[in-house]
Amino acid sequence: MNSVARPPTGQRILVKLSGEALLGDADYGIDPQMIKRVAGELRDVQQLGNQVAVVIGGGNIFRGAGLARAGMDRVTADQMGMLATVMNALAMQDALESLGVYARVMSAIRINEVCEDYIRRRAVRHLEKGRVVICAAGTGNPFFTTDTAASLRAIEIEANLLLKATKVNGIYSDDPMRNPDARHYPRLTFDQVLAERLNVMDATAIVMCRDHKLPLRVFNLNTHGDLLRIMQGVDVGTLVTHS
Secondary structure, three states, rough: OOOOOHHHHOOEEEEEOOOHHOOOEEEOOOOOHHEEEEEHHOOOHHHHHOOOEEEOOOOOOOHHHHHHHOEEEEEHHHHHHHHHHHHHHHHHHHHHHHHOEEEEEEEEEOOOOEEEOOOOHHHHHHHOOOOEEEOOOOOOOOOOOOHHHHHHHHOEEEEEEEEEEOOOOEEEOOOOOOOOOEEEEEEEEHHHHHHOEEEEEEEHHHHHHHHHHHHHHEEOOOOOOOOHHOOOOOOEEEEEOOO
């Protein structure tokens, strides 16, 4: 991989948001207040001097794997899921621009009328110019999750850190929503995550981070300000590293 320019100050980060993160208190679709709040946190992080890329899932609209389990052809279901991520990405772009932040949606599948094609060098250039890059449509291929897309894009742009937003404060030994005795892990290695089958990202995404020594931090998006605190050096959530 050719070396890409580093930000003169701050870090280059990629934030992975699930589609469900945009639901807020709604049962389906996008909560305008929630997406504006998340956009505000991304703006605050960028204003610290960081370069910010985002990958968004589409589970608030369609989830390909779920549709496939219901009997739909898996490739068709995943393609529908990819289109859902484009819708979320466009909504995030609008929310950022309403706050005065320049943003670009870059899609892994061609939808030139509404967004740019994802091209690595162009994405890096947008970051260098102070634009938030929102990567849509996953990897552009069926059978791959948006978690894998987040790892892939973070590695491609040579991000310093991958931030995975969830509904809980980091990684636990079990689902803390169902098991109050679940143990919280402040630190883990990628090999521990794989060996203990901790359900934070799919195995492909974890292996990619491990092999490219890309640190992963898992945090609770519902705790207002945690994203900013992480970038200010506060130990929030769970940090997963190579060793």
